[in-house]
Amino acid sequence: MSETLSGAQILCRTLVEEGVQYLFGYPGGAIMPFYHALGDCPELRHILVRHEQAAAHAADGYARASGRVGVCVATSGPGATNLVTGLATAHMDSSPVLAITGQVSRPMIGRDAFQETDVIGITLPITKANWLVQDAAELADTVREAVAVALDGRPGPVLLDVPKDVQNQKAEYRPKAAARQPSPTPHAPSFADGVAEAARLIAAAQRPLLMVGHGVILAGAYAEIRTLAEQTGIPVITTLLGISAFPECHPLHLGMPGMHGEVHVNRAIQQADLIVGIGLRFDDRVTGNTAAFAPRARIVHVDRDPAEIGKNVKVTVGIAGDARDVTRRLIEAVAPRRCDAWWEEIRGYMRVRDESWRDGLSPEAICRALFAVTGEHCSVVTDVGQHQMWVAKLFPYRRPNGHVTSGGLGAMGFAVPAAMGVHLARPDEPVWAISGDGGFQMNMAEIATMVQEGLAVKMAVFNNGYLGMVRQWQQFFHGKRYSCTPIWSPDYVKLAAAYGIPGWRVERARELEEVFTEANAVRGPALVELVIEQEANVFPMIPPGGSLSEPIETAPAAAAT
Amino acid sequence: MAEPTHALSVLLDDDVFALNRAVGVVRRRNLPIASIAVGPSHIPGASRLTVMMQTDDAGADRMVKQLQKTYGVREAELLRAADAVAREVALVRVHAPAEVHQELTEIAELFKAELVDEGPDVFVLQVAGAAWFILSFIRALERFGIMEVARSGAVAVRSAAPPVPSSPTSTSATETVL
Known part of the structure; x- marks a missing residue:
């Protein structure tokens, strides 16, 4: 049964067909036919952002929280280029985002028309695939293909560039014939031998570690990882994007590794004789100098993407496959064991750092109070910088996939818009966007979006008056020359008032719980400013390019140049 | 390079x-x-x-x-x-006044090059082969005055002989990828 529709109508119909509920976008000249058609499509809820970058981050947040494709829409030219940071973020962090951009009409392409930009060319390296739709008759199948590519295998962003005349062009529309069969993984692995070898290595290891990353969350392998850990007693390390793949409070949880990993975590890596890495990519922030990374360890690497295996570190056994499938096979293949002596050794590495904070307003106190108020269903979306590291290490995540952050790209300004997407995916659970004063000011205009669209995102700003992480690097590595890192902030309480939402300023630890309770109880968005110490540092720290064995644990006394 | x-x-x-x-x-x-x-x-x-x-x-x-x-x-x-x-094709436009026709033709024959077009004082010669062979041909024509060279870039297929075993110094990033 077919009917004749415009390209714009076909686009709307196909999105609905693919189960899309939310679009984050911003209209403009070359996408106007689509926005016209959207008016007849109540199944699609459009969230009008204040900047297209926020649309891409929000779609990314929605995708990460829901496991479904997140959709953002922009016009040609500046609208399309504003999406780029968000698409690059989704690309680095394997998030299935579909971007739809308007393009100038086909006869105008290549003539530097008003608001023309080669967004296909611009986004080639930061998308899994992109398409310039040449004919409305191809539109439905291209949307279906785009959604499938975004979700298939290792997820990632895709972009559909639709010329304005194609949106207006009439074509036959046929609903999708049948449910799409999941396409087979292109490199269907037969990894039985790899699993057997991995199991043998696990049985023989004296100092094994499990390192789990985002792949575990993408595969929903929470229960499997927990079973594998409990069956073997192996300590579990969660990478930045692996946080909330394993309960923080679990006795087998060790912590986050890498540049700001705790000393005992990195030391365990350096002493380990076996690392079983599942769904991570051994990023340089995790490994430090790879030549000095885990020098005693053999590495078993499980990843959905065969191109990741052996990319950054040399592996003994590589298994290309889904984290859940492979972990299930590992559970079957691995005999129960314990790691008591190894745990004893690791406990010997642990130490308490003596840090004092003005008025007790420490990241630890903040995370503790927020958790006490929000409970175990809270999702925390962080931005980039010092607060990101503090929250990653100190918030006692319970909710699987409750931690969302911009890991690979490290895009400041991510938290506030991404939290809007997380909120729409989890409307009945508290969602907190935590930013620094730098990143918050990048996308704080999205408060208006929250108000207009009724998105109950709670925001907390760690305000230290600095671009804190850069300032910390300046202190450690650039002779304390705080070049261009002091940053002024508006009065956030008044800012909140200007947007018509409640705002609080917290300067003492004892105020935390009461303010968080009130903010969390508000029906709509709310803003909490946390006035923390100005020159606090994130410890420990592995210098960039350094070995995990050589952490910086205190601020250098004399400034180096 | x-x-x-x-x-x-x-x-x-x-x-x-x-x-x-x-x-x-x-x-x-x-x-x-x-x-x-x-x-x-x-x-x-x-x-x-x-x-x-x-x-x-x-x-x-x-x-x-x-x-x-x-x-x-x-x-x-x-x-x-x-x-x-690996082999490529090159087209060479070279100055070819009548007095050098004989010499150019001999060089072309030596390299199995083909005269694909000719006009007053100009030959267009086509040569195919490995990169070094094409370079040698171009060098041989230099003294006549080359006007233009267009090379296709190499296309390649696996050779018919069994592959040379990897040298022991080469390292593969993975020992086993299944």
């Missing part, structure tokens, strides 16, 4: 976006590239991209894996130069 060490051979969908994406993956490696050639393959709807480049075996392995997951790429393999047969 120095001699290319590898011939990258990619079978990809016959569209300019797939080509752009594949070349983008190669470009991102930031490695010296000697030539790029693209044309139809033996499969309808698929093109063959050949890139002659310098890399090491570990870098080659990483690049091929990245290409294999690239949308629009059907197959990718990187042949070590020793394991491949």
